[in-house]
Amino acid sequence: DAKTTQPPSMDCAEGRAANLPCNHSTISGNEYVYWYRQIHSQGPQYIIHGLKNNETNEMASLIITEDRKSSTLILPHATLRDTAVYYCIVRVAVANNRLAFGKGNQVVVIP
């Protein structure tokens, strides 16, 4: 699986959109971009994933650049409960393929 690069930490203002960047310059054509987050003392939680089109669900939006070398996770209205470590993972979406977590991006939502 291709490697990803995320900032180690960032702060966001409560009520504002939070834009979380991820670089994956070596991504292959059949690799998807997955986002998980881990709130303190909990297990990771799936957020969203995409291949090349932008995706949106009830939690977030995923914007993938046309060359697919980077992406941005958008939390539209950040709340204090969105404070967590966010992981960007690139992997082939086949059954039983492992998730290779990096250190992630510690996001703190500030009142």
Next chain:
Amino acid sequence: EAGVAQSPRYKIIEKRQSVAFWCNPISGHATLYWYQQILGQGPKLLIQFQNNGVVDDSQLPKDRFSAERLKGVDSTLKIQPAKLEDSAVYLCASSTGQNDKNIQYFGAGTRLSVL
């Protein structure tokens, strides 16, 4: 729908003792994973089961770690004997195992402290 259940939530042991963790995946999920998460790092896969068979145990320290999923449902991870560096959170996850989104659902984990 009930989530992934793990027990115990916390465990404190002395080095060279043995310990076991239990996981009950989401009903109907064929694939079960055990991860180790050391403080400040992301989770690292230890072992992956498809039903009751091992798919990947390449990162499991087999001299001291063992895991089983005898009936293809719940699973046990054991460490014997424990070392100081085994202090970590042990996470269990499950997925349908089908070639779709393959989303993994995680339990809250067991925090192990080895003294």
